[in-house]
Amino acid sequence: MSLVSGNTTKKQTSLPFSNTSTSSTNKPYLQNEKLWTAVAFQQEFTESLNNHGLLGKKKKFEQDPTKRKPTLSQKMGLKEPPPKKLTDSQWNNVERNLVTNRLSHLEDGCPICFESFAFNDIVCITNCGHVYHQNCLQSFERCNIWRKRSCPMCRLEDYQRKETKLHLSLLKNTCALMVQSLCRGNVMRKIYRRLYFAKYPDRHEKYCVSKLSSINERLESRVIQDEKNVDDFLKRIDEQVKQSLLILNMQEDQWNKVESKALGREEKDEECPICLCAFKGRKCTITSCGHIFHEKCLSSFEKFIESKNQKCPVCRQIYVKKPISFDE
Structure with missing residues (x-):
């Protein structure tokens, strides 16, 4: 016959998320x-x-x-504890699942900025299997008004992210496919052209004639354009030489014509085009192109330009200057 102790033990209950029993007295x-x-x-x-x-x-x-x-x-144990950091094997499983199941997400680019991934971009992957630019995801986290860490795509809370290089392998594969397609296309076009012309020699002759004619037309147009450019260049040089000779050989009667024309304009300038001040009370000078300036303003402009071929500040023509007494 067995003896039973008088002290009865209470029934131990465990909390939903608790991994420890209630018998521990250190908590x-x-x-x-x-x-x-x-x-x-x-x-x-x-x-x-x-x-x-x-x-x-x-x-x-x-x-x-x-x-x-x-x-x-x-x-x-009333709530779920904070998530533990994923191991390298778990991250490898996430990347493997992304490559095998949802590789099109990488081809579509970043879901936040809608731009494709480039070689120099820093890309990160989340544990829920979504790929973003690192800057885009960090900006989304800073601008999150709910102050919760949730994935922009699936709204998974407390997600973890890690830098990845999956986009580099995808870009390498796409570049290799493009190079292969271009090379194969070029080879097939050559083979097709050779077989096609061997079967239809008259069409081959027409093709060669059309190519030669197009080459001749391009060469002819290029020669004509070069001749035109040379003629325009020589024409501009002749005009500048004539203008320079005219300016250097200006006589007194020509200066009188320029002065009378400048002072006799109906819309006569009453202020210097450089400093926008009145001419009255200051020494003025007139250029061979018929524009009037303050003497100090024009000399300061010439020092500022520091070029041998001084050009008028108004009309951009080569000039010589002469003092003038300007009266209102």
């Missing part, structure tokens, strides 16, 4: 579950208010969920 929240559950609920409520900025200060957006400290409710 104080296991001694009075109701009190500590109320405290945990109060902390969660305060944290939710902080996240929405209702208490004055918004909680900072946490970039890495694996570095987050567990709350009291998570320690008690």
